[in-house]
Amino acid sequence: MPPDLLSNQPLVESYLKKIPSPLAAFSFANIFIWQDFFKFEFVVADGHLCIFASDEAGTFLYLPPLAKTLSADVVEQCFKRMDKLNKSKGVTRIENVPEDQLAHLPSTAYSVHKKGYEYLYFRRDLVDLKGDAFKSKRNAANHFVKNYQSEYLPFEASMSGECTALYEKWAEEKILGAKDEIYRMMVEDNRLVHRRVFNSCRDLGLVGRVVRVDGKIVAYTFGYFLNKDTFCDLLEIADPRFKGLATYIFWQLCNDPVLRDTKFINVMDDFVPESVNRTKMSFRPAALLPSYTVSPKVL
Numbered sequence: 001m002p003p004d005l006l007s008n009q010p011l012v013e014s015y016l017k018k019i020p021s022p023l024a025a026f027s028f029a030n031i032f033i034w035q036d037f038f039k040f041e042f043v044v045a046d047g048h049l050c051i052f053a054s055d056e057a058g059t060f061l062y063l064p065p066l067a068k069t070l071s072a073d074v075v076e077q078c079f080k081r082m083d084k085l086n087k088s089k090g091v092t093r094i095e096n097v098p099e100d101q102l103a104h105l106p107s108t109a110y111s112v113h114k115k116g117y118e119y120l121y122f123r124r125d126l127v128d129l130k131g132d133a134f135k136s137k138r139n140a141a142n143h144f145v146k147n148y149q150s151e152y153l154p155f156e157a158s159m160s161g162e163c164t165a166l167y168e169k170w171a172e173e174k175i176l177g178a179k180d181e182i183y184r185m186m187v188e189d190n191r192l193v194h195r196r197v198f199n200s201c202r203d204l205g206l207v208g209r210v211v212r213v214d215g216k217i218v219a220y221t222f223g224y225f226l227n228k229d230t231f232c233d234l235l236e237i238a239d240p241r242f243k244g245l246a247t248y249i250f251w252q253l254c255n256d257p258v259l260r261d262t263k264f265i266n267v268m269d270d271f272v273p274e275s276v277n278r279t280k281m282s283f284r285p286a287a288l289l290p291s292y293t294v295s296p297k298v299l
Helices: 005-016 028-032 072-085 099-104 123-128 132-147 157-177 181-204 245-254 274-282
Strands: 039-045 048-055 058-061 094-098 110-122 150-154 207-213 216-225 230-238 264-269 287-296
Touching (some): 005 028, 005 039, 005 048, 028 181, 028 230, 039 072, 058 072, 058 094, 094 099, 094 110, 123 245, 123 264, 150 245, 157 216, 157 230, 181 230, 216 245, 230 245
Antiparallel strands (some): 039 048, 048 058
């Protein structure tokens, strides 16, 4: 990856501000952390920022062209460019398209595939954890508090080694217990993603927190502000030996002072094992946000 990827941050963020979206992909940080897997190119066309991502399979648009109003003509230009670059027509596509932008794309020309949903919560619900609906969550967090002397602390660069070791231990257990090959590959790939997060936390403006027990890091979480109303919980790892720890660090993040003016929390998509999806649903999402892939229709 070109060493100057960070130099594109002001450009990307200036265009993202034009269309504030609660979808996790609409962040420079979400682009930056995948640079070990994709080569990114930023092209301005007719007032739109087009973010192309390339790997061995070919080139696609990581996001729909960024502008206050999406132009169908710019979309067509992007598809023509990708067609010239790609040997396989199946690679040519736009990822991470919000539902409200589909209206700008003629249905006669493009095929639309729903990728899945992202989970959006009211932060206030997760701060209070009131009522029977959150009884099990309160119990989990309270169990951790009662049984372990812990510290909830801001992430510092000096903690990178410990966090890396925790991920390796966590990943080893997850891979051993996983039957889904795609999930095992995701766990392997995320080693590099988490490493990028540790090394570039400050440059990306991420909010990073850790939990220590007996002086050792047993959990960490990182996220970023998508807009003034929405915070994205990008990643979270908790040592499963500590009952209630995963709930505890998420609850602490929701109560974190830096999130005090945030209305929503996005905990990413449902492209994970069913058990994790059930956990996300159990926190009572306020909305499920669909995300789409758009590709040219095969004539």
